[in-house]
Amino acid sequence: MSLILPMTAFALAASISPGPVNLVCLSSGTRYPLSKGLIFVTGATLGFIVLFVTIGLGLYSVLTVVPGFNAFLRWAGVAFLLYLSVQLFLDDGRLPEGETQKAPGFITGAIMQWLNPKAWLASASGIGAYTSCHDFREVIMFAMLYMPICWLSLSCWVYAGVYLRRYIQRPIVLRILNRALALLLAASCIYLLIE
Template identity: 70%
Template sequence: MSLSMILPMSAFALAASISPGPVNLVCLSCGTRYPIARGLVFVTGATLGFIALFVAVGLGLYSVLALMPGLDVALRWGGIAFLLYLSFRLVRDDGRLPEGESGTAPGFMTGALMQWLNPKAWLASASGIGAYVSGHDLGQLTVFAALYLPICWLSLGSWVYAGAFLRQYLDRPALLTTFNRVLAALLAASCAYLLLD
């Protein structure tokens, strides 16, 4: 594959991965509340979950969904329920930072599941494959997925590091509670996209 295709694929992957969305907001929240390593576990799950979704869409999953109209509705409502659950957890947070390794950070499976329920991930997969993969060219799909993997991981990881940077300014429970509620509102607002789609 030529460099003239690899560069646009990489630019698309970067724009889709680093732009704000539900998964990025959870990464930011992980960075403000937990050790960086715990946030990166979530990032790894989210990245591998996205790559699995991306490849599945490239192999025809999106076409199967079109043939089963009830399934896309179920995925939409599942995504809304999951995002509202995460929003609820942020709203209920008391703003006290966990000491050391205590506290329950979103883990690997949460990250992977979140991508499958994330409308941004479905849209990025379908539009990226539509733009850069000819027909069902497995070679192009493999190259695109191989490019996406490190770009997605580094992009999501940068949100965890941004949260860790903000942590020093949010060391008072009242400030962190406010920050968490803003993130919760943004996550809940992202459900509007699912309802309007």
């Protein structure tokens, strides 16, 4: 029980700090209805929790044993994030008129976490620091603490995008914001590669 506060602090710091998923949440908030952004957030949260529990129950041990698998995951994740940053950079800056525009959805959010090196690092370091020897109860307790914190943290980024949307009605302003976010997303990929 004495670990609940440190686990909570770790989950908050890892979830709310800028990263690839957070930037997509912000962008989604500026471009799409709030409900679309929250669908993405729900997928990203559940995808992360499944990854977290999987790592906590032994996948991390497998990653250290299988040569090259960790590097493969890192490169696949960076390639996916670079693809997203290119799509964001090329966006024309026009806000969709209705809800027919294709927003990143539940499945995209879930997959993105599995390809997100930040999510792998947060999971592995959290499990290593706050649980003992892959104890099932501790891993599940940590995951249950993490879930609402992750969802609320990512939702804050969507809400920030919704707030910014009021000020970026002109396509040129949104195009500049999208390109800045795309460059930040690409920069985060470079950071992940040299880390």
